[in-house]
Amino acid sequence: MKVRADILRTYQSLHTWTGICAGLLLFIGFYAGSLTMFKHQLQQWITPTVSVAGDHNPMPAPLRDWQTLLDTTLQQQALALQAGFTLDLRESAPVIRWYSQGNARELRLDNQLSEARLNASSQPQQIVLQQHTENRFADLLDYLHRSAGIGGEIGHDQAGVYVLGIAAVLYFLALVSGVVILLPTLTKTFFALRTSKGSSRFWLDSHNLVGIASLPFHLIIAWTVIVFAFHDLIYDGLTPFYGDTPMFAQGEPPRQSYDVASLPPLAQQLAAAQAYSPAHKPVHLSYMRLNSRSPVVIIQMLNPDGMVRGPDADYLYMHPYTLEIQPFTFSNQPGADYGKTVMGLFALHYGSYAGDWGRWGYFVMGLFGAFLFYSGNLLWLDKRSQKQQQVSRSTRVMAALTVGVSLGSMLAVVLTLLSGKLLGGNGLSENLPGALLSNLNYAYLVSYYSVFVVFVVWTFWQGAARAAYQGLLLLTVSCAALPFASLYLQWRQPDLYAFSSTAGVDLMALLFATIFAFAAYKTQQRQHKAALHSLWSLPAAPVHSAVTSSLESPG
Amino acid sequence: MTRSNRSTPTQKDWLQKTLAGVFAGLAIAFVCVGFFVWYGPGSIESGDKTQFAMWLVTPFWLVILAGVYLFPSGRRAWLVLGSITVLLYCSFFLLRSLA
Numbered sequence: 001m002k003v004r005a006d007i008l009r010t011y012q013s014l015h016t017w018t019g020i021c022a023g024l025l026l027f028i029g030f031y032a033g034s035l036t037m038f039k040h041q042l043q044q045w046i047t048p049t050v051s052v053a054g055d056h057n058p059m060p061a062p063l064r065d066w067q068t069l070l071d072t073t074l075q076q077q078a079l080a081l082q083a084g085f086t087l088d089l090r091e092s093a094p095v096i097r098w099y100s101q102g103n104a105r106e107l108r109l110d111n112q113l114s115e116a117r118l119n120a121s122s123q124p125q126q127i128v129l130q131q132h133t134e135n136r137f138a139d140l141l142d143y144l145h146r147s148a149g150i151g152g153e154i155g156h157d158q159a160g161v162y163v164l165g166i167a168a169v170l171y172f173l174a175l176v177s178g179v180v181i182l183l184p185t186l187t188k189t190f191f192a193l194r195t196s197k198g199s200s201r202f203w204l205d206s207h208n209l210v211g212i213a214s215l216p217f218h219l220i221i222a223w224t225v226i227v228f229a230f231h232d233l234i235y236d237g238l239t240p241f242y243g244d245t246p247m248f249a250q251g252e253p254p255r256q257s258y259d260v261a262s263l264p265p266l267a268q269q270l271a272a273a274q275a276y277s278p279a280h281k282p283v284h285l286s287y288m289r290l291n292s293r294s295p296v297v298i299i300q301m302l303n304p305d306g307m308v309r310g311p312d313a314d315y316l317y318m319h320p321y322t323l324e325i326q327p328f329t330f331s332n333q334p335g336a337d338y339g340k341t342v343m344g345l346f347a348l349h350y351g352s353y354a355g356d357w358g359r360w361g362y363f364v365m366g367l368f369g370a371f372l373f374y375s376g377n378l379l380w381l382d383k384r385s386q387k388q389q390q391v392s393r394s395t396r397v398m399a400a401l402t403v404g405v406s407l408g409s410m411l412a413v414v415l416t417l418l419s420g421k422l423l424g425g426n427g428l429s430e431n432l433p434g435a436l437l438s439n440l441n442y443a444y445l446v447s448y449y450s451v452f453v454v455f456v457v458w459t460f461w462q463g464a465a466r467a468a469y470q471g472l473l474l475l476t477v478s479c480a481a482l483p484f485a486s487l488y489l490q491w492r493q494p495d496l497y498a499f500s501s502t503a504g505v506d507l508m509a510l511l512f513a514t515i516f517a518f519a520a521y522k523t524q525q526r527q528h529k530a531a532l533h534s535l536w537s538l539p540a541a542p543v544h545s546a547v548t549s550s551l552e553s554p555g
Numbered sequence: 556m557t558r559s560n561r562s563t564p565t566q567k568d569w570l571q572k573t574l575a576g577v578f579a580g581l582a583i584a585f586v587c588v589g590f591f592v593w594y595g596p597g598s599i600e601s602g603d604k605t606q607f608a609m610w611l612v613t614p615f616w617l618v619i620l621a622g623v624y625l626f627p628s629g630r631r632a633w634l635v636l637g638s639i640t641v642l643l644y645c646s647f648f649l650l651r652s653l654a
Contacts, residue, residue, distance in 0.1 A: 169620070172620075173621055227610055227613055231609060235605075238588065238592075238609060241586070241589030242599070243651065245600070246600075248602040249600055249601075249602055338597060338603040339603035341607060342606045342610060
């Protein structure tokens with residue numbers, strides 16, 4: 001297809017600058033997003049559960065045990081349960097959890113979670129109460145995905161979410177302009193992966209191939225990220241067009257308030273949920289505001305064979321006393337097409353419409369997305385240093401940022417997994433004074449940010465070429481260390497059954513260690529072959545002095 | 556990257572074009588969705604339609620923003636997008652006041 005030359009050049013610049021501005025933020029968003037596909041498995045890996053009294057029964061507990069626990073807890077702890085509590089019916093031993101400090105909505109690291117279990121030996125039934133700090137590794141990973149690690153708040157929103165929202169606008173422009181500049185050669189070179197014309201050509205071909213092949217995925221992600229970030233502002237912008245018409249119909253305010261003691265039996269509640277959608281399986285109940293006029297129970301409904309509209313499940317909102325289905329519940333009924341479309345868009349972002357296959361697919365596509373941004377930056381750097389016949393200061397800075405931020409962020413996550421598992425597993429968290437070690441959530445944060453900052457600084461000091469090789473080596477070693485941490489803990493505490501249940505994480509860590517090792521090898525090879533005026537010629541000069549580079553000889 | 560002597564009419568005033576795309580483009584996206592919520596299929600009273608309308612603003616805006624660089628100049632971009640904005644807002648509020 002022919003495109004006018006000046007239009008091509010315009011969109012070439014647009015592609016370059018939007019990519020350079022947003023690429024690194026998006027890199028973190030994408031690879032961390034891939035990890036969030038399996039955040040529960042990772043959380044389970046980093047904080048293995050100690051099995052209760054030799055109970056290795058993976059079967060969920062029968063419903064009557066849950067009812068007994070609920071009745072007993074309601075008798076003895078009614079006050080604590082008023083604000084809300086959760087039941088996860090998948091667990092093998094019934095347990096009721098509630099927040100004795102904090103809540104589920106905000107990302108607070110010092111939430112205290114209370115747990116009530118049945119004391120099997122006592123008659124009449126007694127409950128055992130435990131309190132501990134809620135481990136939020138999965139939520140922190142999610143936070144990294146949504147904010148690229150940028151802290152701070154604007155109003156009641158996280159600032160990093162807005163920043164990624166803006167990055168997503170640039171990302172959309174980069175996608176469109178990338179397609180435009182490919183149009184003239186698209187049909188000729190789409191499947192061409194030329195290895196013989198030098199590594200630059202190979203990088204360009206794979207950048208184009210990945211970009212075009214996963215374009216629909218990327219368009220959806222760009223759209224949903226912008227909406228997730230700015231939905232409140234867009235609603236505000238739409239208000240004038242509605243005039244006096246309310247944007248959302250408001251029902252009659254309820255008059256009656258309820259009491260937690262009169263909660264209907266669980267079996268009745270679950271039957272009501274099941275009747276709403278027989279294809280789903282209710283697995284998790286989360287009660288809120290039980291003594292108020294607007295109590296609600298949010299029931300997570302699994303449907304492994306169908307689309308779910310949340311990250312893991314469909315959400316059914318029910319009145320826990322009258323068992324009425326509330327607004328915002330997913331709909332399988334005919335009609336309500338607008339609502340279904342919107343719900344579908346959520347599922348398209350979460351990759352939750354095709355069970356585990358969909359999750360693995362999104363995991364891979366997210367990593368390819370990260371590759372797109374990393375390769376895009378490298379291509380620009382190469383082209384720039386070739387054009388200028390030297391490696392200018394700005395090129396060096398951008399190269400150091402690219403390598404430092406991308407590899408540094410991944411290295412920080414892997415080392416946090418490693419240190420978090422060892423810290424938690426050794427029981428260090430119980431005994432040591434100070435907020436840092438007594439609360440693993442803080443330890444995760446300190447670990448992530450310190451590794452990240454140190455590696456970025458290291459990259460600027462060492463130069464991108466050297467740090468890229470070292471970073472990939474470090475990633476190889478630390479990924480390979482993850483399974484050994486599992487083995488070590490298993491040896492120390494044989495009652496942890498979690499090793500086998502998260503062996504998948506260990507296997508993936510080994511796979512990634514192999515990939516990083518291969519990348520390190522290729523990086524080293526490229527450095528040996530690199531031309532004098534290439535960014536990759538070794539030893540690359542540190543950013544702070546361009547003089548030393550001319551004194552040392554390459555390779 | 557692009558030296559000034561090589562730049563062509565389309566490349567000049569990228570800032571003006573971007574601003575036109577961001578602001579006029581957003582205004583146009585909102586009024587288009589305004590037409591949709593009143594005259595598109597389904598009742599305006601339905602909360603589902605409101606949610607869908609909110610989702611719809613972004614793609615309208617992004618398409619305008621991505622296309623704005625095709626204008627030969629920033630002035631032209633502002634002129635065309637600005638007059639479309641004025642035209643659409645006038646007709647929207649005129650229609651609403653008649654209804």
